[in-house]
Amino acid sequence: MWAGEAQYVYMSIADALKAAGARVCLFAAVSEIGAAFRSRGTDFTLTLRIVDQSRTTGISVTFFANNTALLPCVKSSGDVISLHNVVITMHCGELFVTFDKKSSSFALFEGKASTEFRPYQTSMKYHGSKHDDEILTNMRMWLVYHPPGLKDLELQLRSVKPDSNFDLVCKVLHVCQAPSGEWIFYVWDGTDIPATEFQTFLSMETFTSAPLHLEETPLPREVLCTLPCIGTVLRIFSNKFSKEILHLQRNIYWARFCSITCKQEFGIWKGTLLPSSRVRLLSNEDGSVVERLKMYDSRLTTQVHRQPMASLHKASDITDVEFNRAGYTTLMESLTNEQVTHKFKTLVRVVSAYPCQGSDLHSLLTGNHCLRLTLEDPTARIHAYVHKDDGVRFFGGFLTAGALTRKMNRLLGVPEPEEADEDTSLARNPPWIWCCLKSYRLDKYDPWGSRRYRIFGTEIRD
Numbered sequence: 001m002w003a004g005e006a007q008y009v010y011m012s013i014a015d016a017l018k019a020a021g022a023r024v025c026l027f028a029a030v031s032e033i034g035a036a037f038r039s040r041g042t043d044f045t046l047t048l049r050i051v052d053q054s055r056t057t058g059i060s061v062t063f064f065a066n067n068t069a070l071l072p073c074v075k076s077s078g079d080v081i082s083l084h085n086v087v088i089t090m091h092c093g094e095l096f097v098t099f100d101k102k103s104s105s106f107a108l109f110e111g112k113a114s115t116e117f118r119p120y121q122t123s124m125k126y127h128g129s130k131h132d133d134e135i136l137t138n139m140r141m142w143l144v145y146h147p148p149g150l151k152d153l154e155l156q157l158r159s160v161k162p163d164s165n166f167d168l169v170c171k172v173l174h175v176c177q178a179p180s181g182e183w184i185f186y187v188w189d190g191t192d193i194p195a196t197e198f199q200t201f202l203s204m205e206t207f208t209s210a211p212l213h214l215e216e217t218p219l220p221r222e223v224l225c226t227l228p229c230i231g232t233v234l235r236i237f238s239n240k241f242s243k244e245i246l247h248l249q250r251n252i253y254w255a256r257f258c259s260i261t262c263k264q265e266f267g268i269w270k271g272t273l274l275p276s277s278r279v280r281l282l283s284n285e286d287g288s289v290v291e292r293l294k295m296y297d298s299r300l301t302t303q304v305h306r307q308p309m310a311s312l313h314k315a316s317d318i319t320d321v322e323f324n325r326a327g328y329t330t331l332m333e334s335l336t337n338e339q340v341t342h343k344f345k346t347l348v349r350v351v352s353a354y355p356c357q358g359s360d361l362h363s364l365l366t367g368n369h370c371l372r373l374t375l376e377d378p379t380a381r382i383h384a385y386v387h388k389d390d391g392v393r394f395f396g397g398f399l400t401a402g403a404l405t406r407k408m409n410r411l412l413g414v415p416e417p418e419e420a421d422e423d424t425s426l427a428r429n430p431p432w433i434w435c436c437l438k439s440y441r442l443d444k445y446d447p448w449g450s451r452r453y454r455i456f457g458t459e460i461r462d
Helices: 132-145 244-248 287-299 331-335 358-366 388-395 401-412
Strands: 023-033 044-052 055-065 080-091 094-098 105-109 166-177 183-188 198-201 234-238 254-265 268-282 319-321 343-354 371-377 380-386 425-428 433-441 451-456 458-460
Touching: 023 055, 023 132, 023 268, 055 080, 080 132, 166 244, 166 287, 183 254, 234 254, 244 268, 319 433, 331 343, 331 371, 331 380, 343 401, 358 388, 358 401, 380 388, 388 451, 388 458, 401 458, 433 458
Parallel strands: 055 094, 234 268, 380 451
Antiparallel strands: 023 044, 023 080, 044 055, 080 094, 080 105, 166 183, 166 254, 183 234, 198 425, 254 268, 319 458, 343 371, 343 433, 371 380, 433 451
């Protein structure tokens, strides 16, 4: 397959760094994939990071071309690249590799999982040599035991822990800038982020208010309807602009968010980009991406696996529901339903209630007021109301204030009074409960903006 008798002497990255200003040939693995941008001139530019046995921290390679079709299109990190006649350049005290569009050439090969020696992309001037197959085989063998990236730092959303640094491979569904100037990335990997515990005091009415989202304003419906209905969509906040944002706004990219952290605010997970964080674009053929898509497809095959991951084997028997044989619906499926009014059965946690004290609840059953519950599942939070007629059934009859308080505490996951002092901080972990909901509108001229939810056909067991 090789043209003529061309021979190239490949240098290790470590040796090439000793030859600043020289033209060299390299055979290395791609560890990070950048995005293509128009340079300050008329060219397009792209940066890759490559590694080999001699330098696992790697070095950056900057490519220039007249159009993006001539730039490398790497399928997956861990693929192998052959570079001919590239220049070792120093800028601001840092060495990197420059691809000269007039004299340099490249070829891209599949990584460790392949035995194919034919490149899947080459530049016009590239010619291989008879020794390339042997070098490629050795590189693939090394990659089996030394895959690029720190896998021990890579987590899925289902494994996230607060205040720890980790890498996240995810699809970027939406990017926007908040009125505060912060950038918000809406990311998803098909899994559910862990359910949170709430720190509270029994002596305080801290169960009465919980925001539905961390953003200052909710997403427009046309954006909301593009989000997946299974799996958590995490919000990652950043106070700095990065050039990758321009590509991620197109809603077609998977990415690796390197060295980010998460914390909980109001029981909602919030991702944060640190000063040391980086965002790397990934191909849909990247091994980590393919793995996550396979897991998600497997999750969709059975009804039970569509349910919240945290609820598996933990769904409580606290409630009885009228729609016993109805299928399961996530809150996001309801929010994006094309019908304003509909009924469904769902599996949720009650994260807050107003009112939540027995005396107020008792007057609810006898007056004209209603109870507002904040419900959540891994996909969304909503407010749902219990009206007077439904309230009697919901609580199981006209009960005393003490009995109503005990039932409400069970829904909210409040420990029994004898288990904690009123002035002691404690963890409140609401159980997963089945309930029936129906949506309705308050204003026929603004059906979506005035839509509300109401609990019906649901009873808290004694």
